[in-house]
Amino acid sequence: MSIDWGYSQYNGPETWAKCYPEAAGDRQSPVDIQQVCIKSFNTNRKLTWRYVPENTEDVTNTGYCWKVHVNGKGSELCGGPLEGKYILEQFHCHWGETNDQGSEHTVNGQKFAGELHLVHWNTTKYHSFCEAAKHPDGLCVIGVFLKAGKRHPELDKITAQLPRVEYKGQRAKIGVPLNPGLFIPEESGYYTYQGSLTTPPCSECVIWIVFKEPIEVSHEQLMAFRNLKCYCEEEKCPCDEFQGFVKNNFRPTLPLGKREIRECRQ
Amino acid sequence: MCVPEHLLDLCQQMSAQETKSSAKIICIPARDRFECIEKIKQRVADFGTVDPEDMYIAAKTPEQDFAVFEEIRTREEPEAEFRYEAVAVIHKDLDIKGIEGLKGLNSCHTGVGRNVGYKIPLTKLKQKGIIGPLNDPELSPRENELKAFSTLFSKACIVGKWSPDPKINLEWKKKYSNLCALCEKPETCDYPDNFSGYDGALRCLAHNGGQVAWTKVIYVRKFFGLPDGIKENPEKFAYLCPDGTKVPITGTPCRWAARPWQGYMANADVVKTVDELRRKIENLDSVGTKNHAPWLEKVLELNDKTVPKENKIISPGDYLDKANYTDVIERDYGPPFKTVRFCVTSHDEYLKCQALSQAAFSRDIRPRFGCVEEKTVESCMKSIRDNLADIISLDYGQVDKARREYNLVPIVAEQYGSLGGAYYAVAVVKKGSKFASFADLKGAKSCHTGLGRTAGYHAPLYTLIRLNLVPKNACPYPKALSEFFKASCLPGAREIKEGYAEHLCELCGGDIDKRDVTTKCNHDSSESYSGYTGAFRCLVEGGGDVAFVKHVTVPGNTDGHNRDKWAEHLKSGDYELLCPDGGRKPVDQYEQCHLAHAPPHMVVTSHSKRNSEIDEIRNLLISTSKQYTERPDLFKLFGSFNGKKDLLFKDSATGLKSVSQESEIEKEYSKVLALVNGCA
Numbered sequence: 024m025s026i027d028w029g030y031s032q033y034n035g036p037e038t039w040a041k042c043y044p045e046a047a048g049d050r051q052s053p054v055d056i057q058q059v060c061i062k063s064f065n066t067n068r069k070l071t072w073r074y075v076p077e078n079t080e081d082v083t084n085t086g087y088c089w090k091v092h093v094n095g096k097g098s099e100l101c102g103g104p105l106e107g108k109y110i111l112e113q114f115h116c117h118w119g120e121t122n123d124q125g126s127e128h129t130v131n132g133q134k135f136a137g138e139l140h141l142v143h144w145n146t147t148k149y150h151s152f153c154e155a156a157k158h159p160d161g162l163c164v165i166g167v168f169l170k171a172g173k174r175h176p177e178l179d180k181i182t183a184q185l186p187r188v189e190y191k192g193q194r195a196k197i198g199v200p201l202n203p204g205l206f207i208p209e210e211s212g213y214y215t216y217q218g219s220l221t222t223p224p225c226s227e228c229v230i231w232i233v234f235k236e237p238i239e240v241s242h243e244q245l246m247a248f249r250n251l252k253c254y255c256e257e258e259k260c261p262c263d264e265f266q267g268f269v270k271n272n273f274r275p276t277l278p279l280g281k282r283e284i285r286e287c288r289q
Numbered sequence: 290m291c292v293p294e295h296l297l298d299l300c301q302q303m304s305a306q307e308t309k310s311s312a313k314i315i316c317i318p319a320r321d322r323f324e325c326i327e328k329i330k331q332r333v334a335d336f337g338t339v340d341p342e343d344m345y346i347a348a349k350t351p352e353q354d355f356a357v358f359e360e361i362r363t364r365e366e367p368e369a370e371f372r373y374e375a376v377a378v379i380h381k382d383l384d385i386k387g388i389e390g391l392k393g394l395n396s397c398h399t400g401v402g403r404n405v406g407y408k409i410p411l412t413k414l415k416q417k418g419i420i421g422p423l424n425d426p427e428l429s430p431r432e433n434e435l436k437a438f439s440t441l442f443s444k445a446c447i448v449g450k451w452s453p454d455p456k457i458n459l460e461w462k463k464k465y466s467n468l469c470a471l472c473e474k475p476e477t478c479d480y481p482d483n484f485s486g487y488d489g490a491l492r493c494l495a496h497n498g499g500q501v502a503w504t505k506v507i508y509v510r511k512f513f514g515l516p517d518g519i520k521e522n523p524e525k526f527a528y529l530c531p532d533g534t535k536v537p538i539t540g541t542p543c544r545w546a547a548r549p550w551q552g553y554m555a556n557a558d559v560v561k562t563v564d565e566l567r568r569k570i571e572n573l574d575s576v577g578t579k580n581h582a583p584w585l586e587k588v589l590e591l592n593d594k595t596v597p598k599e600n601k602i603i604s605p606g607d608y609l610d611k612a613n614y615t616d617v618i619e620r621d622y623g624p625p626f627k628t629v630r631f632c633v634t635s636h637d638e639y640l641k642c643q644a645l646s647q648a649a650f651s652r653d654i655r656p657r658f659g660c661v662e663e664k665t666v667e668s669c670m671k672s673i674r675d676n677l678a679d680i681i682s683l684d685y686g687q688v689d690k691a692r693r694e695y696n697l698v699p700i701v702a703e704q705y706g707s708l709g710g711a712y713y714a715v716a717v718v719k720k721g722s723k724f725a726s727f728a729d730l731k732g733a734k735s736c737h738t739g740l741g742r743t744a745g746y747h748a749p750l751y752t753l754i755r756l757n758l759v760p761k762n763a764c765p766y767p768k769a770l771s772e773f774f775k776a777s778c779l780p781g782a783r784e785i786k787e788g789y790a791e792h793l794c795e796l797c798g799g800d801i802d803k804r805d806v807t808t809k810c811n812h813d814s815s816e817s818y819s820g821y822t823g824a825f826r827c828l829v830e831g832g833g834d835v836a837f838v839k840h841v842t843v844p845g846n847t848d849g850h851n852r853d854k855w856a857e858h859l860k861s862g863d864y865e866l867l868c869p870d871g872g873r874k875p876v877d878q879y880e881q882c883h884l885a886h887a888p889p890h891m892v893v894t895s896h897s898k899r900n901s902e903i904d905e906i907r908n909l910l911i912s913t914s915k916q917y918t919e920r921p922d923l924f925k926l927f928g929s930f931n932g933k934k935d936l937l938f939k940d941s942a943t944g945l946k947s948v949s950q951e952s953e954i955e956k957e958y959s960k961v962l963a964l965v966n967g968c969a
Contacts, residue, residue: 057626057628057657057659058628058630058659059628059643059646059650059657059658059659059660061659061660061661062639062660062662129624130625131624131625131626131627131628132621132624132625132626133624133625133626134624280351280352281351281352286661288677
């Protein structure tokens with residue numbers, strides 16, 4: 024099989040640690056955000072973000088999800104729990120086969136229909152995304168929960184391209200300016216903790232910022248995600264339990280252990 | 290060996306006992322079992338006694354290496370792997386195809402909230418998707434459970450108090466009356482009932498139309514007179530297994546879950562020499578049983594019906610999993626799992642709250658407690674108003690403010706032993722001092738619990754106004770206080786951004802033990818002179834002439850009741866009460882010499898919550914206080930934590946009681962508040 028890891032029973036999250044030992048670490052993501060373990064923190068430095076809609080380039084089917092590549096120039100994420108300046112590298116999404124699951128993080132055990140991840144890296148300390156991903160403060164990922172409801176107009180710019188990237192490895196230009204900032208819920212507090220990438224190699228280099236309030240996307244938009252296939256056009260369908268569709272691509276939660284989740288009310 | 294501190298004397302008696310084994314047990318006192326687990330992990334102690342619930346807490350502690358090395362078994366069943374095994378018994382010829390077939394049957398239970406007859410079937414049936422949802426937000430957890438049982442079964446017998454509130458109890462028994470229909474006395478549906486309890490459930494099955502009974506194996510054996518078969522005929526009955534199959538009563542029972550034994554738990558360092566420790570415990574058991582030593586039961590949890598028995602070293606988590614018991618402890622109704630968030634104002638309070646959350650969760654107290662830390666009491670009130678936190682316990686003066694300014698309501702009140710739910714605000718002076726009346730206090734140095742609080746602020750201010758020592762129109766009153774006293778420590782006064790506030794903070798010391806003056810005048814435990822004990826300490830060592838505290842503050846911190854360095858040698862006889870109408874009295878005559886008779890501290894929540902939510906929070910608080918009033922050795926809810934006093938609740942509280950209407954004392958006290966708040 025061409026896929027070395029995935030979400031089926033043969034190559035799913037339980038098996039990742041065999042090839043990617045970091046996946047068995049004690050700073051892994053996602054986690055269940057239990058309100059029992061939360062400390063509120065008030066920072067004088069508000070979390071701020073700025074993106075350049077024209078720099079959003081194209082959407083790719085990675086075989087695990089759709090991913091939008093961004094030219095980070097001019098973007099900026101700083102303040103809140105972060106030291107220094109982070110810029111946007113890419114954003115992608117996790118979802119489930121039905122609307123009652125799909126998010127990676129959960130809140131008091133509750134799952135959402137999906138979770139958007141905006142992946143940033145620390146340009147104050149590091150020279151490249153790859154270098155940053157080797158350090159504990161290298162990346163900052165913003166997580167935004169999706170719930171089924173109203174159509175999200177900005178997301179439409181992506182779902183419009185998804186039929187053109189049905190198979191793994193395909194790529195399509197977005198063609199119109201797209202503002203990733205419109206995926207971040209206004210007026211929402213957030214949770215922050217030290218974690219990892221949620222896909223192999225599961226490197227423990229991520230400062231997580233998970234927004235409390237979900238944004239709404241329509242059922243049809245979620246259905247468009249579920250039509251992506253996890254194999255290349257020229258390959259045969261790997262007959263896993265999802266018939267080769269990317270139906271569930273979320274990693275189950277892992278123990279918080281000694282880590283602390285802090286809650287910030289913007 | 291780690292023991293809760295009140296057992297220290299008994300433990301030392303045990304330690305002095307000669308045994309065959311020459312090993313010596315050293316007793317390490319801890320606040321409660323919760324702290325014992327911590328001390329065993331940190332190698333301060335080697336081992337301690339644990340229930341399965343304590344093992345659960347231990348298993349969830351990060352980076353632990355605990356080992357359960359010895360069990361406490363009963364003499365009746367020393368070879369049984371578990372303390373008891375929960376089973377389902379049916380009539381052998383019952384036509385049941387799989388577990389789904391339980392729907393619509395007549396079901397016999399031990400009683401409400403009990404392990405084998407209630408929690409275990411509920412947990413396991415929920416897991417198998419047989420029983421309906423338990424997370425209707427409109428209903429409290431208990432009502433959700435009852436409703437689910439009521440829907441699943443045609444008839445049942447589940448006796449007991451369904452709610453601690455008699456009114457709600459009656460209401461539910463009417464609403465879900467089919468759950469009482471199989472009882473001997475359906476109209477009362479309470480203990481004693483011939484068809485309740487372990488054997489009652491079997492009688493209900495055999496003689497009252499029951500089709501399935503939830504009970505323990507040992508009672509099944511007794512009921513059927515096994516192995517002799519002289520009582521009921523075992524041929525007519527069968528065990529129903531969780532996979533839906535049947536097993537003869539005479540065969541090996543299939544269990545739904547088992548309750549593990551209690552036992553002793555150590556850390557990994559002890560494992561090397563554990564045999565010596567095991568011999569010692571066994572020696573102590575035989576000597577103690579022979580002499581009827583009081584320490585046997587209290588310290589080692591052994592008696593003449595039990596026997597210590599070594600087991601293969603096992604981690605507490607594996608120990609519970611082996612019995613399928615972890616999920617029984619963890620049972621919940623979600624997701625989303627509800628939490629009731631306690632608002633706290635210091636890191637120590639946060640830690641106590643987290644400890645409470647873990648301890649209560651392990652003892653099946655739901656919803657779970659959560660903890661939210663804020664900087665001040667006032668920001669807590671705001672957070673509760675805005676639904677960012679749920680509860681906080683407040684001094685009555687603050688309750689009044691919370692009610693007026695933040696739309697919060699009191700739901701439970703603290704109780705103080707024989708005084709019930711009220712306390713006296715008093716003025717304490719040193720015995721040698723010359724103050725004979727309140728008038729003499731002019732120009733003195735004063736110590737207060739905190740701004741806006743009853744004993745430390747409202748009561749003395751009220752008294753000074755009443756005695757015309759502070760004119761009624763001398764607004765604002767904090768300024769008037771700063772002019773009346775030469776210097777004060779009134780924690781929280783820094784919030785007043787006026788020049789005179791400096792005066793009101795002058796006597797404060799910051800965190801004296803950490804020598805940190807940046808926290809000077811903070812209204813929390815980071816100011817050593819804050820709160821009741823703090824105000825008294827300000828009198829003792831901070832240069833204060835008078836401390837405005839409550840009647841139990843002096844006795845609680847003198848004559849050896851407070852082992853902190855500054856307090857260990859204090860004598861209550863060196864202090865006196867200054868009476869508002871002149872004269873002085875010994876500290877125990879507060880009933881004749883007090884500034885105000887104050888309503889108790891109360892827990893408040895947001896008035897905008899639904900009634901069902903408020904009931905749920907109230908029940909949670911009352912069951913928590915009940916649990917830990919009965920068993921302070923498990924977790925000391927009312928008492929100091931990490932050396933800090935009055936966290937979450939006042940240390941002097943002895944329980945919590947539901948409040949609905951304003952009491953006489955509250956009405957009377959409202960006059961005090963009207964006067965002292967009348968200045969603006």
